[in-house]
Amino acid sequence: MTANSITPTVADVAFGIRRRVLQHTIANNGGYLSQACSAAELLATLYTGLANLGPSAAPPVPGPFTGTPGPGAKTMNGAAYNGAPAADRDRIFFSPAHYALVLYAALIEVGRLEESSLEQFNKDGGTVEMIGAEHSPGFESTTGSLAQALSTAGGVALARRLRGDTGRVWVFMSDGEMQEGQTWEAVAALSHHRIDNLTAIIDVNGQQCDGTTPTVMTVEPAVERLRAFGAVAHEIDGHDPDALRAACAARQPGRPTFVVARTDPARGIPLLHERAPGLHYVRFTSADERDRYAVALKELT
Amino acid sequence: MTATEIVSRPYVDAFIAWAKDRPDVVVLSADLTNSCEVGQWRDTYPDRFFSFGMAEQNMLGFAAGLAREGYRPFVHTFSVFLYRRPYDQLAMSIAYPNLPVRLMGFLPGITTPGGVTHQAIEDIAVLRSMPNMTILETGDATEVETVLDAADSVDGPVYVRVLRGEVPRLFPRDEPFRLGVHRVLSEGTDITIITAGITTEEALRVTPLMRDAGLSVHHVHVSTHKPFGDAVIDDAIRRASHGVVTLENHTVVGGLGSAIAERIADAGMGQRLVRLGLRDRYAHGASKEYLMRSLGLDAMALTAAVEDLVGRPLGITADRIGAVHVGAVHSAAKAEAL
Numbered sequence: 054m055t056a057n058s059i060t061p062t063v064a065d066v067a068f069g070i071r072r073r074v075l076q077h078t079i080a081n082n083g084g085y086l087s088q089a090c091s092a093a094e095l096l097a098t099l100y101t102g103l104a105n106l107g108p109s110a111a112p113p114v115p116g117p118f119t120g121t122p123g124p125g126a127k128t129m130n131g132a133a134y135n136g137a138p139a140a141d142r143d144r145i146f147f148s149p150a151h152y153a154l155v156l157y158a159a160l161i162e163v164g165r166l167e168e169s170s171l172e173q174f175n176k177d178g179g180t181v182e183m184i185g186a187e188h189s190p191g192f193e194s195t196t197g198s199l200a201q202a203l204s205t206a207g208g209v210a211l212a213r214r215l216r217g218d219t220g221r222v223w224v225f226m227s228d229g230e231m232q233e234g235q236t237w238e239a240v241a242a243l244s245h246h247r248i249d250n251l252t253a254i255i256d257v258n259g260q261q262c263d264g265t266t267p268t269v270m271t272v273e274p275a276v277e278r279l280r281a282f283g284a285v286a287h288e289i290d291g292h293d294p295d296a297l298r299a300a301c302a303a304r305q306p307g308r309p310t311f312v313v314a315r316t317d318p319a320r321g322i323p324l325l326h327e328r329a330p331g332l333h334y335v336r337f338t339s340a341d342e343r344d345r346y347a348v349a350l351k352e353l354t
Numbered sequence: 355m356t357a358t359e360i361v362s363r364p365y366v367d368a369f370i371a372w373a374k375d376r377p378d379v380v381v382l383s384a385d386l387t388n389s390c391e392v393g394q395w396r397d398t399y400p401d402r403f404f405s406f407g408m409a410e411q412n413m414l415g416f417a418a419g420l421a422r423e424g425y426r427p428f429v430h431t432f433s434v435f436l437y438r439r440p441y442d443q444l445a446m447s448i449a450y451p452n453l454p455v456r457l458m459g460f461l462p463g464i465t466t467p468g469g470v471t472h473q474a475i476e477d478i479a480v481l482r483s484m485p486n487m488t489i490l491e492t493g494d495a496t497e498v499e500t501v502l503d504a505a506d507s508v509d510g511p512v513y514v515r516v517l518r519g520e521v522p523r524l525f526p527r528d529e530p531f532r533l534g535v536h537r538v539l540s541e542g543t544d545i546t547i548i549t550a551g552i553t554t555e556e557a558l559r560v561t562p563l564m565r566d567a568g569l570s571v572h573h574v575h576v577s578t579h580k581p582f583g584d585a586v587i588d589d590a591i592r593r594a595s596h597g598v599v600t601l602e603n604h605t606v607v608g609g610l611g612s613a614i615a616e617r618i619a620d621a622g623m624g625q626r627l628v629r630l631g632l633r634d635r636y637a638h639g640a641s642k643e644y645l646m647r648s649l650g651l652d653a654m655a656l657t658a659a660v661e662d663l664v665g666r667p668l669g670i671t672a673d674r675i676g677a678v679h680v681g682a683v684h685s686a687a688k689a690e691a692l
Contacts, residue, residue: 122452208415
């Protein structure tokens with residue numbers, strides 16, 4: 054598939070994301086699998102027309118890592134996979150960098166990245182890193198220290214408003230980031246400065262490293278919190294593309310838009326429920342378990 | 355010597371004039387706008403001024419985003435709130451991608467009566483260890499007035515220790531701040547004194563008395579802490595027959611003294627070094643003069659260190675130091691200043 058071919062459906066892309074991440078998790082005996090389950094429809098919708106992106110401006114198979122940024126350094130930026138920047142085009146800031154494999158899978162499914170790129174995943178000297186950074190496909194900024202993307206995206210959105218750009222700025226976030234104080238500093242600033250060209254989609258899968266979000270540190274009531282900080286906030290079923298599109302269209306002048314997308318971290322792979330609440334990173338405990346996931350891969354729909 | 359010229363709020367007019375024809379320069383501020391002398395800037399260029407409230411982590415992220423889009427963000431707050439509270443944001447959102455964000459840090463070191471929470475005593479140490487960061491420090495009114503060109507010439511983030519309020523003019527107006535250029539204020543061969551920021555004025559109070567006591571004093575003023583090290587510094591270290599004294603408005607761990615120690619070791623110069631500054635301790639709220647005296651950052655402390663190195667008393671008293679007026683000093687080493 055290439056970027057010029059017919060846009061695939063959300064369902065096709067979402068299926069492909071889950072399939073690729075599950076395949077990878079089985080092959081490598083580990084992976085951020087539940088994030089593929091929760092975010093598949095969100096990213097599939099974003100990358101199949103919700104975000105107004107130009108054709109990829111990056112090589113279909115990423116080259117080697119060329120070095121860290123510095124004075125005079127020639128570095129690449131993974132945002133090129135989302136198209137060249139243009140005044141009327143959208144930009145995507147991908148905050149939960151540990152979802153990198155999910156993002157790479159999405160880029161492959163929409164024809165922005167070649168399938169063989171995943172052979173470089175987590176390999177020395179490459180850019181297809183396990184926790185992506187701004188040289189990794191699809192990443193515009195370095196977001197692995199969570200909750201920093203929203204502020205950077207806010208600065209970009211402000212700059213684009215000052216310049217008169219018509220394109221939107223998208224931020225894809227995870228719910229655990231609502232525990233960081235910086236997130237709330239950012240929402241306050243976005244509202245205060247009436248930044249309405251920014252839309253954040255939050256994958257509220259209720260999972261984080263230590264367990265379920267309500268047991269670690271609740272972020273609820275998420276919608277009310279966001280509204281109290283001056284944002285437009287919509288709550289949707291995160292597996293419903295129509296609901297996502299409708300929420301992202303329901304904007305208000307002078308206010309940032311947040312979509313609280315309720316998602317299921319086992320969606321499509323019910324076997325994952327057995328591991329709950331330890332869903333943050335899946336590493337199989339036995340060959341038998343791995344075999345059962347191989348069966349789940351065959352049964353994936 | 356002529357009396358020291360004291361300039362009131364040199365930053366205010368200089369920054370307004372400098373920004374006039376630079377529409378891409380924007381100011382971000384965190385509720386310390388007048389305290390950082392940009393209130394008048396805000397009133398002059400309201401469309402380019404952005405208030406972020408007491409939320410430095412987010413402010414640095416916004417600065418990163420603006421810089422990514424080609425704007426020149428000048429972030430204004432107290433020094434402590436630029437590196438201590440939002441360290442991770444500074445490192446990951448700004449320094450890693452090497453973005454041209456200008457971090458204008460006010461009240462460096464103990465130049466604040468605000469006490470330990472307001473005293474940036476380890477900023478240079480912390481930021482020296484941060485890749486891609488350039489560190490500048492102003493030592494007089496001329497440097498405050500002219501640091502903007504130097505700061506904005508850097509391809510990457512720059513942290514500046516800015517002096518506010520009543521600032522002495524030590525250097526002639528026609529010798530502006532130049533990136534990476536150290537000022538050789540006097541040339542000598544017995545002792546080398548290396549200072550930065552407010553400690554340069556302190557040294558200038560006592561170096562004439564040291565010369566009167568028969569010492570040949572070499573004095574270098576450092577205004578670029580990072581990148582650091584060049585022929586001027588190496589020469590200053592090598593030429594002193596009795597050793598080197600550094601005096602800094604900062605902890606002795608990781609700042610100017612450490613930079614000199616590293617240079618001595620790296621080049622195998624085997625020179626004696628006395629590092630004056632805060633001796634691995636915090637300070638508390640008090641006047642600048644009291645703190646400089648009690649913490650050993652003043653001319654008397656410098657005198658004692660020099661006496662120790664040369665092994666004889668110099669007959670310098672606080673009364674004699676108090677009688678010295680510091681006038682503008684030309685750099686003695688314009689030719690070597692690269």
